[in-house]
Amino acid sequence: METDNKENKYYNENIKKAIYKHRENNRPAYNERQRNYYAKLSENEEWKSCFNERCREANRKYREKKRQENPPKARGRPRKIIPVSVPPILERIE
Numbered sequence: 883m884e885t886d887n888k889e890n891k892y893y894n895e896n897i898k899k900a901i902y903k904h905r906e907n908n909r910p911a912y913n914e915r916q917r918n919y920y921a922k923l924s925e926n927e928e929w930k931s932c933f934n935e936r937c938r939e940a941n942r943k944y945r946e947k948k949r950q951e952n953p954p955k956a957r958g959r960p961r962k963i964i965p966v967s968v969p970p971i972l973e974r975i976e
Contacts, residue, residue, distance in 0.1 A: 905912045924930050 924933070
């Protein structure tokens with residue numbers, strides 16, 4: 883279990899900064915490469931179904947989170963509140 887404690891030799895903060903800088907400086911080429919990569923992967927039906935399932939779950943969680951932050955607004959005309967009278971029989975029991 884010594885490998886768990888060691889830092890990854892290839893991917894560290896400096897490499898991460900370099901990758902993000904390269905992406906930022908070469909945005910059109912990076913976008914084209916990613917589009918081609920996902921187009922190639924989406925031809926595989928198994929990968930596509932797993933990808934769609936992950937997206938559905940992420941979207942469901944996002945919608946649920948938004949729903950908790952802002953409760954849904956009431957729609958339509960407000961209902962009339964009709965006062966309910968207590969029947970005389972129940973008044974005697976109490």
